[in-house]
Amino acid sequence: MFTSIDYLKLGNERQRRAYDAIQKVGIMDNLAIYTPILCGTLPIGIDVDGSDLDIIMEVHNFSRFREQVKDLYSHLDNYRLKEVIIRDVPVVKANFLFEGYEFELFGQPQPVFEQNxxxxxxxxxxxxxxxxxxxxxxxxxxxxxxxxxxxxxxxxxxxxxxxxxxxxxxxxxxxxx
Structure with a gap:
């Protein structure tokens, strides 16, 4: 469930616009080796104005991931990248704005279907x-x-x-x- 973003094409207006933005920015294809999954409120229709697009990924090689994300998205508005520890698990987070959405790319060394x-x-x-x-x-x-x-x-x-x-x-x- 939720392994593809195609369901967004049939969703409400925000979901359809998010689908277009995600496709245009190319995350699902560009970072496919990390098994990206759109999570959060938008997929289940409980988003509100200002809700971001959270895309989780399974990342083990943080330096490679950082470089790929930097090469692909650092030119976008409000781009920032940081590494943090959340519940004793290392995480790489990248944020940027694109087509009216704040994107958060969230990578940790755990299969996406096991991530919180x-x-x-x-x-x-x-x-x-x-x-x-x-x-x-x-x-x-x-x-x-x-x-x-x-x-x-x-x-x-x-x-x-x-x-x-x-x-x-x-x-x-x-x-x-």
Missing amino acids: AYLHMIIEDQLIKCIPTLRDQVISLKQRGYKTEPAFCKVLGLDESDPYLSLINYGRNICLI
């Missing part, structure tokens, strides 16, 4: 399908400044101290992942 961004999206998508009122409640909280996972936790009554972990655990407990 992908797992969160799958859990959120399933929850939205199971609980009809959830989409509007989450979008409302996001419009008031909540990040996505904290919004889900608030609506579902989950522990908000670490909403990212709470959502993963919830998904595992009810067999969504």
Whole structure:
């Protein structure tokens, strides 16, 4: 699920525009060896104005990835690249603006289908399908400044101290992942 961005062509206006931008910038083809997957709010239709396009990838050779991304995208507006540690895992993040979208390329040495961004999206998508009122409640909280996972936790009554972990655990407990 979500292994191709073709579903965006049949989506809402923002999803169709995002599809065009992603195709034009060429990430899915240019960085195909890293198994890029679009994650986050836009694929599941809970994006709000200003939501970015998060593209996760499996990256083991950070220096090679940095050079490729720099060669391909450093000419774009607000380009920046950094390396950080998130939950004891090294990460390379590149951000830039293109066609009205902020892109975030997120690489870590883990298969994309095991990365938290992908797992969160799958859990959120399933929850939205199971609980009809959830989409509007989450979008409302996001419009008031909540990040996505904290919004889900608030609506579902989950522990908000670490909403990212709470959502993963919830998904595992009810067999969504």
